[in-house]
Amino acid sequence: MRRLTLVPVVALLAAGLAACSAGNVGAAPSSASSASAAPSDCTPAAMQTYTSGMLTIGTDTPAYPPYFENNDPTNGQGLESALAYAVADKLGFAKAAVKWTVVPFNSSYAPGPKKFDFDINQISITPDRAKVVDFSEGYYTVNQAVVTLKTSKIANATSLAELQSAKLGAQVGTTSLSFITDYVKPGAQPYVYNDTNDAKKALATGQIDGIVVDLPTAYYITAAEIDNSKIVGQFPAQEGPTSEQFGMLFAKGSPLVKCIDWALASLKSAGTLKTIQDQWLAGADAPYFKQ
Amino acid sequence: MTALLHVNGVHKAFGTNPVLRGLEVSLEPHEVVALIGSSGSGKSTLLRCVNGLESIDAGKIMLGDVEVSALDADLDVVRRRVGIVFQAYNLFPHMSVLANVTLAPIRVLRHSRKQAEGAALELLARLGLAEKARQYPDQLSGGQQQRVAIARALAMQPELLLLDEVTSALDPELVGEVLDVIRDLKAGGMTILMATHEMAFAREVADRVCFLDRGRVLESGPPGEIFENPAEPRTREFLDRFLSG
Amino acid sequence: MSASGDLIEGDAPYIDPVRAAALHRRSLRSSVVATVSTVVFLIAVGFATVNAPGWASVRYWFFNGSAFRASVGSVASAFLLNVKIFLVAEVFILVLSLVVALIRVSTAPVLMPLRFVATVFTDVFRGTPTLLVVYLLGFGMPALQIKGLPNDPVIWGTIALVLSYTAYVAEVFRAGIRSIHPSQRAAARSLGLNVSQTMRFVVLPQAVRRIAPPLLNDFVSLQKDTALVSVLGPIEALRAAEIYSASKFNYTAIVVAALLFIAVTIPLARFTDWLSDRQERRDRGTAR
Numbered sequence: 001m002r003r004l005t006l007v008p009v010v011a012l013l014a015a016g017l018a019a020c021s022a023g024n025v026g027a028a029p030s031s032a033s034s035a036s037a038a039p040s041d042c043t044p045a046a047m048q049t050y051t052s053g054m055l056t057i058g059t060d061t062p063a064y065p066p067y068f069e070n071n072d073p074t075n076g077q078g079l080e081s082a083l084a085y086a087v088a089d090k091l092g093f094a095k096a097a098v099k100w101t102v103v104p105f106n107s108s109y110a111p112g113p114k115k116f117d118f119d120i121n122q123i124s125i126t127p128d129r130a131k132v133v134d135f136s137e138g139y140y141t142v143n144q145a146v147v148t149l150k151t152s153k154i155a156n157a158t159s160l161a162e163l164q165s166a167k168l169g170a171q172v173g174t175t176s177l178s179f180i181t182d183y184v185k186p187g188a189q190p191y192v193y194n195d196t197n198d199a200k201k202a203l204a205t206g207q208i209d210g211i212v213v214d215l216p217t218a219y220y221i222t223a224a225e226i227d228n229s230k231i232v233g234q235f236p237a238q239e240g241p242t243s244e245q246f247g248m249l250f251a252k253g254s255p256l257v258k259c260i261d262w263a264l265a266s267l268k269s270a271g272t273l274k275t276i277q278d279q280w281l282a283g284a285d286a287p288y289f290k291q
Numbered sequence: 292m293t294a295l296l297h298v299n300g301v302h303k304a305f306g307t308n309p310v311l312r313g314l315e316v317s318l319e320p321h322e323v324v325a326l327i328g329s330s331g332s333g334k335s336t337l338l339r340c341v342n343g344l345e346s347i348d349a350g351k352i353m354l355g356d357v358e359v360s361a362l363d364a365d366l367d368v369v370r371r372r373v374g375i376v377f378q379a380y381n382l383f384p385h386m387s388v389l390a391n392v393t394l395a396p397i398r399v400l401r402h403s404r405k406q407a408e409g410a411a412l413e414l415l416a417r418l419g420l421a422e423k424a425r426q427y428p429d430q431l432s433g434g435q436q437q438r439v440a441i442a443r444a445l446a447m448q449p450e451l452l453l454l455d456e457v458t459s460a461l462d463p464e465l466v467g468e469v470l471d472v473i474r475d476l477k478a479g480g481m482t483i484l485m486a487t488h489e490m491a492f493a494r495e496v497a498d499r500v501c502f503l504d505r506g507r508v509l510e511s512g513p514p515g516e517i518f519e520n521p522a523e524p525r526t527r528e529f530l531d532r533f534l535s536g
Numbered sequence: 537m538s539a540s541g542d543l544i545e546g547d548a549p550y551i552d553p554v555r556a557a558a559l560h561r562r563s564l565r566s567s568v569v570a571t572v573s574t575v576v577f578l579i580a581v582g583f584a585t586v587n588a589p590g591w592a593s594v595r596y597w598f599f600n601g602s603a604f605r606a607s608v609g610s611v612a613s614a615f616l617l618n619v620k621i622f623l624v625a626e627v628f629i630l631v632l633s634l635v636v637a638l639i640r641v642s643t644a645p646v647l648m649p650l651r652f653v654a655t656v657f658t659d660v661f662r663g664t665p666t667l668l669v670v671y672l673l674g675f676g677m678p679a680l681q682i683k684g685l686p687n688d689p690v691i692w693g694t695i696a697l698v699l700s701y702t703a704y705v706a707e708v709f710r711a712g713i714r715s716i717h718p719s720q721r722a723a724a725r726s727l728g729l730n731v732s733q734t735m736r737f738v739v740l741p742q743a744v745r746r747i748a749p750p751l752l753n754d755f756v757s758l759q760k761d762t763a764l765v766s767v768l769g770p771i772e773a774l775r776a777a778e779i780y781s782a783s784k785f786n787y788t789a790i791v792v793a794a795l796l797f798i799a800v801t802i803p804l805a806r807f808t809d810w811l812s813d814r815q816e817r818r819d820r821g822t823a824r
Contacts, residue, residue, distance in 0.1 A: 105782070106778070106781070106782065109785040110597075110787075111590075111593050111594070111596075111597045112590070112593075126783070128783065128784045128785065129783075129784070129785045131785070132785045132786070133785060169769055172775060172778050172779055172782060173778065173779065173781075173782030173783070174782075175783075177779060178783060189770075189771055190771070191689070191768075191769030191770065191771075192766070192769060192770075192771055192775055192779065193767070193769055194767050198675070198767060198768075198769075199769075201675045201679075202675065202689070202768070202769055204679070205675060205678040205679040205681075205687065206678060206681075206687055207678055207687050207688075207689055207768075207769065208769065339722075342726055344722050344725065344726060366725075367728050367729075367730050368728075370725065370726055370727065370728040371728040373726075374726070374727075375726045377719065377722070377723065379719060381719045381720060381722065381723035382723075383720065383723070383724075383738055383742075384742065385741050385742050385745065394724075394727065394729070394737060394738075395727035395728055395729060398729060398733050398737065399727065399728040399729060399733075443727065444726075444727070447727060447728060
């Protein structure tokens with residue numbers, strides 16, 4: 001939902017295939033394509049982390065479900081928290097060696113040295129962004145969805161055309177917002193909020209007709225947060241061989257990227273990533289809008 | 292003839308400090324009365340009570356047959372009949388001389404602007420200020436400002452004019468031009484009650500002089516009598532001290 | 537300053553030509569020194585900045601030519617919303633704050649309840665951060681679901697700014713009114729003007745002149761605070777800049793927005809200076 005863009009799926013597939021070809025969990029370590037044991041420079045001792053021997057991970061606050069639970073990244077619950085601990089574990093960092101730090105989205109890409117090893121905050125990978133920061137491989141392919149109140153005039157919309165006259169809102173800096181302006185292109189200017197909470201308030205009080213968020217967030221909002229709300233539909237992945245991916249954000253040129261990518265690939269091939277996704281994002285589905 | 296102003300047994304205190312203590316004074320029409328006495332004797336307070344800028348604690352102030360001091364008196368009406376000129380001029384600095392003089396005739400008497408300005412220009416000419424009509428107070432000398440203040444009070448055609456030490460703030464060489472104006476007013480028959488430290492002038496223009504001492508009129512009479520041959524030792528003492536400088 | 541009575545009319549001022557020439561040289565020298573030192577200072581600052589180790593990266597992040605060109609259009613058109621909010625709010629603030637100030641300085645017993653309300657109003661809205669007022673009204677009022685109440689966030693954001701600034705400006709008005717010497721009131725009342733005429737023709741015109749500089753100061757501040765309305769959803773200049781920055785990961789758009797705010801603030805600031813100078817000259821003049 002938040003901050004996303006498109007990453008070449010090809011690269012992702014390549015990484016996944018490489019991981020798969022390396023064999024099962026527990027297979028003998030081999031150098032570049034090994035999925036089971038960390039390369040020799042990807043151990044807590046060898047990695048040049050922000051605090052040596054520790055893995056410092058950034059995310060924004062509040063940290064929203066279903067990516068985090070109870071606004072507490074350290075509890076291992078929620079897609080991104082669970083994934084971060086799985087990655088850490090894969091690289092040999094004990095749970096106690098993982099430190100979380102608050103990184104507002106707007107400062108995650110600020111110039112100068114970073115105060116984290118990587119930032120995991122539903123950040124979409126886009127070519128523009130990749131010019132100034134590095135991203136890991138995508139860990140989740142995300143679609144955008146529209147949430148509205150059941151009483152809204154767009155509650156039963158099935159096509160993009162029916163959204164043209166709606167007042168739509170999204171969080172600032174998100175690809176959800178880009179989706180409204182570049183893809184839905186409604187008549188009215190979109191309404192833009194500091195965070196999803198404000199967007200939800202505006203929706204609940206009828207100031208806007210709908211909000212655009214990523215599908216898992218949409219599902220969480222309708223299931224747990226706003227009574228009487230529903231997912232109108234989701235947008236098909238954008239045209240071509242691209243889709244929107246969340247990735248972890250690194251300082252440009254960070255030597256840690258390949259270690260994290262290795263860990264992600266291992267988790268993917270072992271099925272762990274899928275298990276985590278299924279556990280935290282179950283049920284997130286909705287009809288696609290017709291073009 | 293009935294008195295134009297009758298101040299009868301007036302008391303006034305500021306906090307615990309009594310300033311007027313059973314003061315009595317009255318003025319006939321066309322009479323000029325000078326109030327003399329040391330600072331704090333109650334001269335200014337008396338003048339401010341007469342036109343309702345201060346309320347009194349006891350006694351009665353009658354303006355003709357209207358009781359100024361009545362609790363339900365319409366002071367705005369009283370003030371139209373009584374003009375006052377202050378020691379510090381108190382001109383309105385944001386208004387031209389002409390606007391200072393015409394403000395009350397236009398807003399209070401509802402005269403037309405044309406009528407008010409005509410009358411004001413005539414008045415200013417009489418006081419030697421014809422060329423200053425379009426200037427602002429801060430462009431005038433002290434003596435000119437005080438003359439404008441007098442013109443402003445006269446523009447309401449008051450029955451009684453109160454002058455509160457109108458020359459005290461002036462440089463010595465500017466006092467004369469203001470005193471000339473007051474002489475002319477007396478000649479024109481204006482009823483005037485004035486507090487002053489200009490003893491020679493009081494002697495010259497006043498029909499009667501009242502010596503105020505600690506909130507009372509201790510002695511009053513024709514100027515010759517008071518200045519030459521005061522009955523009260525305190526009056527003599529004051530005059531000696533004052534006249535010897 | 538000019539007491540014309542002290543001047544000798546019809547006589548041209550006489551200044552010693554040698555002295556005049558020396559004075560002229562001195563003022564010329566002063567201007568040259570001022571100019572040269574300013575230029576040297578600017579060059580030194582510029583040089584130090586450009587040669588700082590991180591300048592290349594700062595230039596890329598904040599002063600990026602292509603990002604500037606790409607974002608200036610969307611930020612500038614969003615800035616129109618700031619201007620609109622500012623102009624509308626300013627009119628309401630001036631009128632309402634004057635009313636609140638007049639209520640607070642009134643003495644009529646029958647106005648006691650209004651005085652109480654006005655006092656509570658200023659206390660509450662002056663003490664509450666403007667952002668909170670924007671949030672409370674912008675999300676709170678529409679949540680009441682009262683029929684006929686607008687739910688447009690721009691309207692509620694503007695109302696919030698009006699309330700917050702009215703509380704400030706009312707205090708400025710009140711201070712101005714109280715700064716007028718009681719003798720002015722006495723002079724007006726002694727001429728037969730009633731309380732409200734005295735206020736309208738004598739006290740207020742002088743008070744307004746006196747408070748014009750601090751008043752304009754508050755309006756400069758209001759101009760900047762129009763950006764707070766963005767938290768309710770509307771896209772104004774700062775928000776437009778933020779959107780651009782987040783999608784391209786470059787802060788230049790925010791510099792663009794800052795330049796726009798500065799561009800409208802500087803004329804107001806110079807005007808404020810000019811008013812203050814004039815006021816000072818006047819005060820010195822009347823003190824004579």
